[in-house]
Amino acid sequence: MKDFIIPTERDMGTPAKVGAPVTLEIDGVAVTVPEGTSVLRAAAEAGIPIPKLCASDNLEAFGSCRLCVVEIEGRRGTPASCTTPVTPGMVVHTGSAKVRKIRRGVMELYISDHPLDCLTCSANGDCELQDMAGAVGLRDVRYEAPNNGGMVNHFAPRTTSGEANPEWLPKDDSNPYFSYDPSKCIVCNRCVRACEEVQGTFALTIAGRGFDSRVKAGGAGDDFLASDCVSCGACVQACPTAALQEKSIIEIGTPDRAVITTCAYCGVGCSFRAEMNGDTLVRMVPYKHGKANRGHSCVKGRFAYGYAHHKDRILKPMTRERISDPWREVSWDEALSFAATRMRSLQAQYGRKSIGVITSSRCTNEETYLVQKLARAVFGNNNTDTCARVCHSPTGYGLGQTFGTSAGTQDFDSVEQTDVVIVIGANPTDGHPVFASRLKKRLRAGAKLIVVDPRRIDLVKSPHIAAAHHLPLRPGTNVAVVSALAHVIVTEGLMDEAFIRARCDWDEFQHYAEFISNPRHSPEATALLTGVDPVELRAAARLFATSGNGAIYYGLGVTEHSQGSTTVMGIANLAMLTGNIGRPGVGVNPLRGQNNVQGACDMGSFPHELPGYRHIKGPEVRAIFEEAWGVQIDAEPGLRIPNMLDAAVDGTFKGLYCQGEDIL
Template identity: 40%
Template sequence: MTELVAKTSTVTLTINDQTVSVPKGTTLLEGARQLGLKIPTLCHLKELAPDGSCRMCVVEVEGGRKGGLVTACTAQCKDGMVIYTDSERVHDSRRFVLDLLLSNHKIDCFACVKNGDCQLQDYCMDYGVERTSFTEGKRMPCFQEDLSSPFFDYDPEKCIMCRRCSRVCQLRQGRDVLSLANRGFDTKMTPSYESSFDQSICESCGNCVAVCPTGALSEKDHKYYRKWETNRVRTTCPHCGTGCQMDLIIKGNKLVGVEPADGAANKNLLCVKGRFASYKFVGAKDRLTDPLIKRNGVFEKATWEEALDLITKKFTGIKENYGADALAGFSCSRATNEDNYVFQKMVRTVFGTNNVDNCARVCHSASVHGLAHTLGSGAMTNPIEDITTDVDMILLVGSNPTEAHPVIGAQIRQAIQKGTKIVVVDPRKIDLVKDSDIHLQIQAGTNVAFANGMMHVIIKDNLMDQQFIENKTEGYEALKQMVADYTPEKVAEICHINPDDLRQAARMYAKAEKAPIIYCLGVTEHSTGTEGVMSMSNLAMLVGKIGKSGCGVNPLRGQNNVQGACDMGCMPYDFPGYQKVNQPKVIEKFEQAWGVSLSRNKGMTSTQVLPAAAEGKVKGIYIFGEDPIVTDPDTGHVRAALENLDFLVVQELFMTETAAYADVVLPGISYAEKNGTFTNTERRVQRVRKAVEPMGQAREDYEVFCDVMTRMGYLSQYDSADEIMDEIASLVPSFGGINYARLEEGGLQWPCPTADSPGTYIMHVGQFTRGKGLFMAIPYKEAKELPDETYPYLMSTGRMLYHYNTRAMTGRTEGINQIANRSYIEINYQDAEKLGIKEGDKVKVSSRRGEIETYAAVGDRVFPNEVFMTFHFPDGNVNEITNAVFDDIAIIPEYKVCAVDICPV
């Protein structure tokens, strides 16, 4: 009770003759802002503790000590205080500070890219400081500019030592690249050992640039515009599933930059991809701008009428001659919810089949299946903020967030700085391992065994939450009996880990009050991926860590709208909102809403459609924004399937490798050219807003789908994206309270069933969506392909920080390519020495599916006899050799385990 009173008690004071009451502990800066009073600051960052070093925020306290001037960012409001923020004494103090700053500052405002967007310049104008009065003697050293970063420049002579850059790098990004060096007038901000940025551990996130109040740190592209020439549009990042909010900077009809915004998921942070690779691809010269029809093996420009007439004729003919199930559609997890909804509606209404899928099939369908089965909802249970703020420990399994979800990774680094313990379960030494308490470096494909071993220890030590188990779950006895056999010694042998580390990790997780499980593709992309997800659910339920703050089972979704594409029904077994296609009442509901008879047959997944195409059972496919030749396993089989089709349509931004196989290519439009919504990994539906006009003859994607529907006999038209969202809300109970008017205030997390619902912050509070949580007794099964004498190395795949999936977006950003421009294979130094391979050597990697060439990255990030590759690069595309076997339940490929051989070239 005492704590509650302390938190809610208030103090009353007077600021500039206005009375204000604020919670106890509020700073004078915050109190003044509540009254709409602006106090200048140069060092203050609202996300961090006050620094008080710049002295620009001084205010006068009536009757105060030491002349009555205090820094507003550090001084707290007290009852009866009388404050003046713009008295003559305050003005004199601020003018003196500005005078001192100008004495050691390069004054070339007309040439500076921050001219008109510089806080120092603004304050000097506000306080009438035109030049420094300290004219005697040389004060400014001749520091050399650092132009080494591919994205930004650093001019130390424009730095005012506010330390914003170093504080945001250390305390928010968690990298600690920048610090003060030297003393006196030789003092400057610099990377460690006064090295250049390109020789430092800088990740090029640009967050230091975003907070710099002068032109000391500036984007290279800023030289092409000035602030007053531009407009800003708030939108959602098109890369990973974090859902960062950002402002697109527009000059004319061209995107010229990106700046971070204060979104729920990112709080003014961005990663290198969001900051520097989210805009150039939109205006790339190789964008598709017109419909193309392949004639005699060559693409020729066509009108929309010609292209749509041909599509209608071919798809209608296939349907009439071979049946509806000879058609299929692959939707786009990078496109908006609205586009995905209309696409699946097109496939179901006019194609007449449930053969519709999206790329969640090859990443997180195991999460959708596994969590829906055990908990009742296949989505992240807790928000990002909740699982990275004020938690005791984090169990990170098969996830590399500092590279795959960098802003979440930065927030995990922040949590570690504040005392959160972390256990990393991963076959590689990912970046977070150096800060971890335990690294369980399990062999790829052994997640189920690891989880069973954890549960064995928890039950043996009587650390389970018996009350939670009895009141809220079912199936416990079968689980208990099954895991009894998974002793730490047995699991250690399977996983290649130390049994004592397993015991310690289990006890840490069980005893922690707040401990989320965070996992990613290292759990799902296996032939036992769904079982791996269910094992995560088992583990959390065993200790009662679901439905609570700082806990839960939290899959980090891969692409920006993987969650949304699944929510919108771009799956062969679900209508929008995970309403099952084999339930008569559900079918009747959608038939009545859409006014057409619908198929009662469960459709095929993309990984089933392509083999069926190779066999001649599927004749026509419409691919929207996907590139399966690059992203799907066993590329040779994908090529054979596409070549065997009677008709292929691809709707894309660029001429991708898959588009090259199409009969008709339609120009799509990017996220920056449309209105709509994305749903991020934490179930948060957020706006995407149009910033520039589409290029060439490109049209709204959903309008193209409507044209196809209308030409195939089903009249369809929407006047706007928000009209589509209204239809979604009418048919999907969890979206019932979502509309664009409400989204203008910020995102909403589904379930949001009614117009007055605030959305759902944490899932399964009180009870599980399915009623009771279901324990699944899951024995460990080996991966489908393990090393042997011919292929002695176990290979896993994943992402890297600088590129995104097929590089369609990031590969059109010069700075990204400057840092990372070729494929590589991580190999343990012991194996490299045996094979006579050195760092950077070209090597051949072969599997039972084929062979590729790439470059060796030698070290200790992987164990001996194990290797790792990314899948971003056209040279050495690892999916030429990955295994197409899949999870029996979710039909997800086993990207994380296959057997390979390596030899020097």
């Protein structure tokens, strides 16, 4: 059962703004929207659709298609509603005879340069140009060339006299996932802007000018594949026609339904609409209301969905007596009873603790909760573990020790309010591409970046992005570098004393400050060890401490080290020192390996912790769950994954229930 309202999929035309409320009148309807909102969006909020082609609510207004023109009382002409911000008391008319005539005139021009093959077009029924032609009531295209000759156009390979049409360009099928058909392009620039504004790759541009303007990937002679394009799909999603179209849609046809799901590839956890034609998945489209991705995607989630229909995918329950036997398809009843009987018989033969469970960070909270409960309430032991404990237990421990709870402190939306970012031991453009796009957008808007990584990752310098400081430390020296940053902040008096007094333990801080101020932690003293230029390090520390909202993002380059927990605590200390905890735009953020690491930990899948990180040894803790579940809970922590494997080798661990995880 869905206990929430599914938000609208409707495109509101221009991005939402934050600001003081402004009330205006559109077609006699009073509308109140935040200051800075476009008239186009204000109308959409009031349920008044204004025709548009170049506008989209994930892109800044551009004003090129001229379909969204309106009349505003007291203003000359017919301004485009997408580029006109609302003002108090403004009176707008969206459907006057004059604007209707302009829209029809513009649409007539569009269609005069468009192949009229709608019935066989891959975008048939899913084409904004088609929709808008209907919306403006276009009935006739009166343009023709003199003496019945062919008009100048982009869609016919040959002119009426049989010569090659210089305006026609062949289809670019070089990208494996989508094709670009210039003949169907209406030059709305949405793809170019999506590549710039949403993805931040800058692979696309418009080549030529006037009627010759065409979308172009890369430089002269490049096709899509040869360009900087990373196949994130933002351009394809942005295209209102079939100019940029998924090859799957061309081959299979348009979808007839969609299922909202979560991408399982990386730790970002993007929401997708899995668009289906019958039972066939035809396209994965990033879900615009996904909280992690806000309608953006990377190549993996967008196009690498071959797993959905892969021949190796197991679709029916199977059992086998022994490993040398072939798998045998069985009914669900048989499979469940086989598993239950065998697990119970293992316990009868080898003891209560001879079996266990492993769950995964790719599972939902509900799934993970139930699996650990299976171990604790049914198997009667605490042999439950998860991959999350392996990859990010330093996060769990470090943040638990410092903040009292082992969770990252920000959601991905928070990056939009960040002023200075430290990235440590992570390579977001490769590892967490959708988050990287969101981060890059913020950096292009002026936020500063400090990269702490031995590698010269893309974020250090890429189009329109440059790190203010890159501290290329020697591997294994995270603690020294993080401590040196803190040393500079404390010794130069850059910490946020009010925050520390109000939100931390001042006496503890004095102790810490004395420790960290010791000259052995200085950038100069540790440079020999870390290889980091002390001047750069000091500048980076000052920048982070003095630039407004500061956020730290870190990855496995921090946690998968022997001193991982200590580094995490150092990072948490940096955030607390500078008052960067507890509001949007600031915080400490582990970039996880899978999309529900947090939930897997929260749900109690560790052998020593019940849901909510409550330690198994506490009798009062166990009592709560014993009452809820109506069973006795074992007081001893269970086996971790390596212990299970060791015990299996020793012959004491005999059965494993494994969910969503490939421990091999």
